[in-house]
Amino acid sequence: MSPVFAHGQLRLYLLVLLDEGPRHGYEVIQELESRFNGLYSPSAGTVYPRLAKLEEEGLVQRTDDGRKATYAITDAGRAEVRARQADVQDLRDDLDQSVRQLAEQVRSRVQHQAADLRTELKNAAREARATATPVGGHEPWTRGEAAAYADLEQAVNTFRSDVRRAWRRGGLTADQTREVVDILTDAAARIRAVVGNR
Template structure:
């Protein structure tokens, strides 16, 4: 996957985040992770030198709040953000593309898993048809084992997605209607595929 931010874009995007209000370094790191859908989580070694450079340029000031250093944009920083709105719109579009790419990859992984499940179910069905007298107890045992495995997989998926969504919203990230629509449609597709595979 190509870099999320091109040369110079991260500097401008950090300024844009500070234009929304003062932030400490860790808050900036979290905001970047949230707004890129988890595709980019910069290290402290990436963010703090850029903040120091912005301070040298007179674009931000810093103050100490307890044990945290808080950065605030200056008028010069606001002027640069205002002058580069078109550049920021391009950066935002690139971030949206990155999030869509991740969603596409997740959908692809789900489709691959469904193909594998269908193949397993078809093989089990063929085995049942070829050995009807020997299969009853073995099939029930294997089916119960696979049911437990399927339950665990569904619960794990539900837990991970729910945690990601709740964390994203709790951190102030936007949860778009399109993303939720895609999620619902993808889950509906999976449910239909499972029903169809079980009916074969």
């Protein structure tokens, strides 16, 4: 029996559904899925045997319509639903609680999976940085090389920011601009020499 129904509750709920009007077995399954906002869908192996049992008890009548069977409540079935109105209300209250519990379980599972995914993405990014292959290189960087490259990137960015800030603050004459270009050209040549010796 489905965990969302207590003992005998699915039987009663099927009677309540059929009291609203005749339905095919598949429609009964869809009604139950809709009632649980798609969080629970009973299997055919859960629903059809119970409908057959209700038919044996004379509470439901089955009519074959081509390849489909339609189930309709009988007078005896209606009498049982009327006689058990208190149970029907308890059933509705229990189903409301089941829906809330299922929704909370799904929400908790989704939050947990989202947290796991964020952790996995962070770890993957960290691993990618640590094992990235340098441009033109063939071997992945060691953790030390990756950290050194990050320091180099930071130093270049800081240098660029400092030069621009100084330039904007005081301005540069043509002679100063040429001197800065010469310094940068010399620095670039020295960097190429260092990289070439690697």
